[in-house]
Structure formats: structure tokens, C-alpha cells
Amino acid sequence: MPELPEVETIVRSLQPLVTGRRIVDAELPSSTADGAGSAILRRILREPAWRAPNDFVSAIRGASILGVRRHGKHLVFDLRSSNGAKYRRCLLIHLGMTGRLTCEETPEPRSPHTHLILSLDGSLDKSGRWLHYTDIRRFGRWQLLDASSEALRSLGPDPLEITFAEFAALLRSRRAMLKSLLLDQRFLRGLGNIYADESLFRARIHPAALAARLTREQAKRLYRGIRETLRLAIAAGGSSIANYVDGLGNSGYFQHEHRVYRRTGQPCVRCGSRIRKMLIASRSTHFCPRCQRAGRPVRKTASAPGRKVT
DNA sequence: ATCGGTACCTGCACGC
DNA sequence: TGCGTGCAGGTACCGA
Numbered sequence: 146m147p148e149l150p151e152v153e154t155i156v157r158s159l160q161p162l163v164t165g166r167r168i169v170d171a172e173l174p175s176s177t178a179d180g181a182g183s184a185i186l187r188r189i190l191r192e193p194a195w196r197a198p199n200d201f202v203s204a205i206r207g208a209s210i211l212g213v214r215r216h217g218k219h220l221v222f223d224l225r226s227s228n229g230a231k232y233r234r235c236l237l238i239h240l241g242m243t244g245r246l247t248c249e250e251t252p253e254p255r256s257p258h259t260h261l262i263l264s265l266d267g268s269l270d271k272s273g274r275w276l277h278y279t280d281i282r283r284f285g286r287w288q289l290l291d292a293s294s295e296a297l298r299s300l301g302p303d304p305l306e307i308t309f310a311e312f313a314a315l316l317r318s319r320r321a322m323l324k325s326l327l328l329d330q331r332f333l334r335g336l337g338n339i340y341a342d343e344s345l346f347r348a349r350i351h352p353a354a355l356a357a358r359l360t361r362e363q364a365k366r367l368y369r370g371i372r373e374t375l376r377l378a379i380a381a382g383g384s385s386i387a388n389y390v391d392g393l394g395n396s397g398y399f400q401h402e403h404r405v406y407r408r409t410g411q412p413c414v415r416c417g418s419r420i421r422k423m424l425i426a427s428r429s430t431h432f433c434p435r436c437q438r439a440g441r442p443v444r445k446t447a448s449a450p451g452r453k454v455t
Numbered sequence: 456a457t458c459g460g461t462a463c464c465t466g467c468a469c470g471c
Numbered sequence: 472t473g474c475g476t477g478c479a480g481g482t483a484c485c486g487a
Contacts, residue, residue: 148480188463218481242481243465258465282464284481321457330482338480386480387466406480427459429478 147240148218149304149335150378151389151397155246156215158392162248163222163276166265167209171202173261174254185283189260192288192296204289205236210265217300217334220246223292233292241284243388249275261287281388300334304371307333313364316356323359323367324352324425336371339384339406342431344371346405351439352423352430377402405431 147155176186176198186198195201207227214221222236238246249255252262252275260283263276278287290296302311315333319326326332327341336344345352348370350363359367383389383397386407390396404414409422413433421434 151480239481241464242479244481280464281466282479282481284463286482319456325458340480384480389480426457427461428480 147244147383147389148337148340149215150340150375150381150399151383151391152215152218152220152240152335153379154383154391154397155240156213156220156392158395159213159220159246159248159276162392163210163265164212165210166267167207167227168205168224168263169207169266170264171205171261172252172264173198173202175258175260185260188283189280189285190287192286193290201287201289205263208234216297217303217330218337219297221297235290235292235294235297237286237288237290237296238278239286241280241282241286243281243283244285245277245279245388245390246392247277247279247390247394248392249277251275255279258283300330301332302334304333304335305375309365309368312368313361316359316364316367319356321356322353322425323350323356324428324430326356327371328426328428333371335375338428338430339386339403340371340374340378342406343378343403344374346370346431346433346437347374349436351437352425352432354439405433407431 173186176183183198190198190201205224208224211223211225214223218239220238220240222238224234224236226232226234240246252264254262255277256279258281259277259279261278265274265276267274288296319332323345324341327336327344328338342352344367348363348366350359350367378384378399381397381399381402382391382395384399384403385396386400405420408420409431411420412418413420413436416433416435418433418435420431423430423432
């Protein structure tokens with residue numbers, strides 16, 4: 146589910162609630178149900194290999210949360226161990242498609258799909274003492290790593306941090322179709338299906354265009370399109386289509402600003418043509434066939450015969 | 456290097 | 472109403 150803007154929103158909502166707090170305990174509600182529950186936890190806590198889910202609980206118990214930040218689509222909790230004050234670790238959480246991480250005022254699971262609950266210390270009058278992790282489809286992952294771990298380094302640059310010169314150089318070195326490339330976390334970290342489509346629409350570039358073939362002008366538009374889309378989406382609190390909420394349980398509203406994503410058959414907001422859907426890299430891809438032509442750069446719509454947006 | 460297909464999961468909308 | 476089907480924002484792995 147969550148892409149860069151959603152994870153960023155979750156991180157911002159959690160920061161004031163968890164920073165400086167200690168993890169007193171962790172509960173694994175789905176592991177107690179039956180034998181299958183333990184298998185569920187094993188999958189969520191796959192890396193590094195734990196002998197049993199409870200070993201993860203022992204490892205994390207007592208750690209202090211120094212801060213929480215975003216790395217691509219991952220949430221990263223920087224931790225200081227209880228024993229050996231110098232020992233720093235990272236709790237890496239990827240929410241997959243349907244993962245939720247919310248602060249609740251109760252330790253009771255709120256859904257049959259709640260898999261982990263972290264109890265945080267702190268004054269009782271402050272809300273949000275329990276961090277609930279819920280994941281219906283269970284594509285999410287929790288990893289506990291040394292702070293020096295290489296695990297995060299395999300991802301590409303953050304689209305909000307990269308410079309245009311770096312971005313242009315990356316594009317030139319790749320021949321893949323842009324849509325595939327934008328979904329590749331080793332190329333850029335943080336984009337998913339929604340924001341890849343929305344960025345390409347804003348850049349007026351066809352999703353099947355080849356990276357290395359882009360003109361400098363197109364590369365510039367893509368760079369700006371990605372960053373503008375992400376900034377607007379963060380400002381709107383992300384896109385809530387099915388499951389996503391921030392750390393306080395609030396929905397985002399960028400889904401109302403989508404221009405192509407899941408708008409198949411509806412008129413393009415720019416030219417009125419019907420939005421089309423095609424498959425690229427076996428992912429549904431939405432685009433305007435008129436504004437995002439394959440090949441040569443598209444003319445400005447101002448020069449096109451006036452077509453009313455309905 | 457790149458791509459398609461498959462796998463991992465549950466829930467939902469849809470047509471019959 | 473119930474059932475089967477296809478689809479959904481994630482990544483990883485395989486083989487070509």
C-alpha cells in the first residue's frame with residue numbers, strides 16, 4: 146500500500162509520539178491463536194532469522210527509540226539497546242500493501258489482523274502508548290538490524306534529495322521503460338504504482354518511453370513531475386484508497402487529486418481525452434494517450450484545437 | 456540488464 | 472443470497 150508520501154506522513158505523525166520513549170514490551174497477538182499464528186510471525190520477522198518470534202521480543206525489549214525516519218518506503222526506528230548504552234540498532238518496517246502502524250490508547254488488538262503491539266513507556270496522561278501493527282495481506286516485514294547494516298544501502302537515491310544532474314545521469318544509463326524503472330527501488334527509492342503514473346502524467350511522458358532516449362527537456366519535466374507529485378501528496382497526507390491511514394488513524398486525501406491513477410475511461414483533466422490503462426511489467430498503468438505520447442516530445446496543449454474538459 | 460510470470464495473502468467488487 | 476473470478480498500492484525469485 147504505502148508509497149513514499151504515505152510513509153512520510155506516518156513518520157511525521159509518529160515522531161512526537163514515540164521519540165525518546167522506551168519499548169517496555171512487545172506482544173504478538175496472532176502468534177497465540179494457534180500454530181499458524183507462529184508461522185505468520187515468522188514470515189513478518191523473516192530477516193534476520195529468529196529461532197522463534199519471542200526471540201525478537203527479547204531483542205527489542207528495553208530499547209529506547211532515539212527517533213523515527215523514512216528510508217524509501219521503509220520506516221526506520223533508531224534504537225539504543227538497554228544493555229550496553231552504545232549499541233545502536235535499527236528497526237526497519239516495510240508496510241507492504243496493507244500494513245498499518247498506529248498509536249493507540251489501548252493494548253487490546255483492534256483487528257484480527259493485528260500482529261505486533263509495542264508497549265511504550267511514558268506518562269499515562271499522554272495518548273498513544275501502544276504501537277499497533279496491523280497487516281491484512283501480510284506482505285509487510287519487520288527487520289532488526291545493526292545500525293551499521295548494509296541492508297539499506299542497496300536502494301537507490303531518494304527522489305526528493307537527488308539533484309537533476311544526478312537524475313539525468315541515472316536515466317542515461319538505463320534503457321528500460323520508464324514505468325518499470327520508476328517502480329524499481331534500486332533506481333529511485335519510494336515510488337510505487339500510484340506515484341509513478343501520476344509523475345509521468347505531470348511530466349507528459351508516455352510510461353513505455355525508454356529512459357535513455359529521453360531528451361534533456363523530458364528528463365527535466367520528469368524530475369520536476371516526480372518531485373511536485375510527491376510534495377503535493379505529502380502535503381495532502383498521502384492517498385487513502387483502501388487501507389492507508391497515518392500513525393493517528395487519519396486518512397489522506399491525495400486520492401482526490403489523482404489525474405490518471407484509477408481514472409480509466411474518464412476524461413483527462415488537461416485535454417479531455419479518455420484515460421487509458423495498459424499493462425507494463427505486469428502492473429496496471431494509467432495514462433492519457435494524448436498528453437503522454439510515445440516518441441517525440443508532446444506539443445503544448447495550448448496549440449491543440451480547443452477541447453472542453455467535461 | 457531487463458522482463459514476464461509466479462508467489463506470497465486477504466478483501467472486495469463484479470457478474471452470473 | 473451465494474459462488475467463482477479478477478483485481479488490488481508491496482517485493483522477491485526464477486528463467487529467458
